Amino acid sequence: MPRSIDVPVCIERLKSALHGVFANLQELSGEVERIWSVCDSLQRKPSSRDLAALRSLIDAQLQSRGTCANGSGVVVEPGELSDQPMYLEWSRLADNHKTLPLMLNFNQRSESFYNYLSMPWFTRPRDTGKAAIEGPYVDLYGADMYVLTYTLPIFFKGRFIGIAGADLPLHQIERVLIRNLLRLPHEALLVSAEGRVIAANTVDWATGDLATRLMGIDGAECYALDDDVLGWQLICLPQALTLSAA
Amino acid sequence: MQPSNGTRTASFMRLRQEGRTEEVVRRLIEVIDLGLYAKGEQLPSETELALQFGVATVTLREALAVLRQRGLIETRRGRNGGSFVCAMPETAEQVLLDRLLELSALELRDLGDEHMAIAGTAARLAAQRSSKEHHQRLMHYIESLRSASSRLERRRADARFHIEVAVAAQSVRLTHSEMQLQAEIGELIWIDAEGFPDAEATCTEHRAIVDAIVNGDANLAGILAEAHVTRAVKRLINLRLQLMMRQEDEAKLA
Numbered sequence: 001m002p003r004s005i006d007v008p009v010c011i012e013r014l015k016s017a018l019h020g021v022f023a024n025l026q027e028l029s030g031e032v033e034r035i036w037s038v039c040d041s042l043q044r045k046p047s048s049r050d051l052a053a054l055r056s057l058i059d060a061q062l063q064s065r066g067t068c069a070n071g072s073g074v075v076v077e078p079g080e081l082s083d084q085p086m087y088l089e090w091s092r093l094a095d096n097h098k099t100l101p102l103m104l105n106f107n108q109r110s111e112s113f114y115n116y117l118s119m120p121w122f123t124r125p126r127d128t129g130k131a132a133i134e135g136p137y138v139d140l141y142g143a144d145m146y147v148l149t150y151t152l153p154i155f156f157k158g159r160f161i162g163i164a165g166a167d168l169p170l171h172q173i174e175r176v177l178i179r180n181l182l183r184l185p186h187e188a189l190l191v192s193a194e195g196r197v198i199a200a201n202t203v204d205w206a207t208g209d210l211a212t213r214l215m216g217i218d219g220a221e222c223y224a225l226d227d228d229v230l231g232w233q234l235i236c237l238p239q240a241l242t243l244s245a246a
Numbered sequence: 247m248q249p250s251n252g253t254r255t256a257s258f259m260r261l262r263q264e265g266r267t268e269e270v271v272r273r274l275i276e277v278i279d280l281g282l283y284a285k286g287e288q289l290p291s292e293t294e295l296a297l298q299f300g301v302a303t304v305t306l307r308e309a310l311a312v313l314r315q316r317g318l319i320e321t322r323r324g325r326n327g328g329s330f331v332c333a334m335p336e337t338a339e340q341v342l343l344d345r346l347l348e349l350s351a352l353e354l355r356d357l358g359d360e361h362m363a364i365a366g367t368a369a370r371l372a373a374q375r376s377s378k379e380h381h382q383r384l385m386h387y388i389e390s391l392r393s394a395s396s397r398l399e400r401r402r403a404d405a406r407f408h409i410e411v412a413v414a415a416q417s418v419r420l421t422h423s424e425m426q427l428q429a430e431i432g433e434l435i436w437i438d439a440e441g442f443p444d445a446e447a448t449c450t451e452h453r454a455i456v457d458a459i460v461n462g463d464a465n466l467a468g469i470l471a472e473a474h475v476t477r478a479v480k481r482l483i484n485l486r487l488q489l490m491m492r493q494e495d496e497a498k499l500a
Contacts, residue, residue: 092294092297094293094294094297100291100293100294100297102290102294120379136416137413137416138412138413138416138417138418138421140282140409140413140421145418146416146418194377196375196377196416207416208375208416208417209374209375209416210374210375210377
């Protein structure tokens with residue numbers, strides 16, 4: 001049996017599992033700021049064509065080894081572009097390791113108009129100025145998947161101009177997270193800000209369960225993973241981890 | 247007389263005859279029919295769709311050709327080209343009645359059994375796993391049903407409500423099953439026949455399910471959802487019997 005680790009080490013490792021995604025989003029966000037700054041010095045507003053320059057970076061990030069994301073890109077705050085009221089530059093990863101740009105309907109008169117202004121992955125980072133992770137949730141449009149959406153607000157001269165984001169299918173990232181939880185000496189679960197189980201090292205809790213009632217019980221210890229970023233918590237239960245056959 | 251073992255198991259042993267193309271056609275009709283892709287909206291590119299369904303581009307093109315032939319999508323060429331969803335004509339009432347008559351009482355009962363299993367379990371799990379945002383979405387689709395102005399809109403809002411219960415249950419498989427069931431019987435439920443509930447009555451039942459989900463009462467939510475879908479299928483079985491009786495009467499007169 002592998003040597004067990006203590007809680008602080010586990011938390012560090014859980015955080016590092018997400019660090020790659022976070023670093024990618026920061027790089028993407030930096031690139032967007034650079035585009036805004038170049039346009040600013042030319043005294044014009046950026047256009048959707050300027051955003052196309054991001055495509056190679058987005059694709060390279062999605063195709064890099066060890067990535068947990070199956071889609072990533074930038075979604076722009078209305079009024080920021082000269083040619084489009086609402087716009088995104090987003091790619092998805094295909095089976096054959098190629099990427100495909102995502103096309104959405106931004107025609108506001110259409111009944112299926114894709115209004116991201118009401119979606120929490122857009123509003124939360126906009127309103128708090130901090131990164132946010134939405135989910136896990138069932139994505140009706142995303143080819144039957146259970147996903148997390150990680151988003152970072154982008155600012156230019158203190159003004160919110162959009163978000164950089166990535167979709168993380170839970171079945172991929174869960175492996176990495178569970179491997180770390182299994183090294184703890186006791187039963188433990190990783191829960192989202194809303195108290196939903198993301199990963200657990202015990203059969204008593206399944207991904208998607210609400211664990212809010214656990215947070216107050218005796219003997220359960222909660223540790224914030226990264227209080228200003230995710231709102232995720234590691235909950236350690238008093239029971240020792242045994243995992244013998246039931 | 248008992249059939250021999252061979253014939254008794256035959257229908258369960260038979261593999262689904264549907265080919266890859268038919269399956270893609272069925273799933274695309276499901277999402278268009280349920281309004282997930284609405285009128286005038288552009289479908290994702292051929293490559294993207296092929297990827298989503300996990301089929302070869304050739305297979306996907308065949309499927310799109312079938313949809314085009316049925317008038318569900320139109321394909322525009324050129325720079326801003328692609329496949330666009332056409333306006334869904336409201337199915338004529340008579341077509342729905344004919345479709346209902348084609349189903350056997352057993353098929354209807356079996357559809358009801360499956361729907362009871364899916365909708366009941368989804369509601370139970372939603373009561374345990376849903377959050378405030380899910381509750382708001384469920385309430386939103388009750389409101390869309392209340393304000394719907396055509397059968398197509400009512401049917402879509404109703405279907406979407408049930409699908410969102412499965413989404414709130416956090417289950418990809420239940421969501422998928424609910425979508426398939428809604429595509430199969432959703433339209434029939436909104437036939438305008440005597441004794442069928444109007445939008446308002448359905449909203450009241452949906453509201454009771456949501457209240458149980460919000461209160462975290464899994465058993466009540468499950469029982470209400472099961473009763474709700476069972477009643478709908480019973481009404482269809484009853485309507486089918488009435489239609490058959492009418493046919494009998496007409497035959498006698500002739």
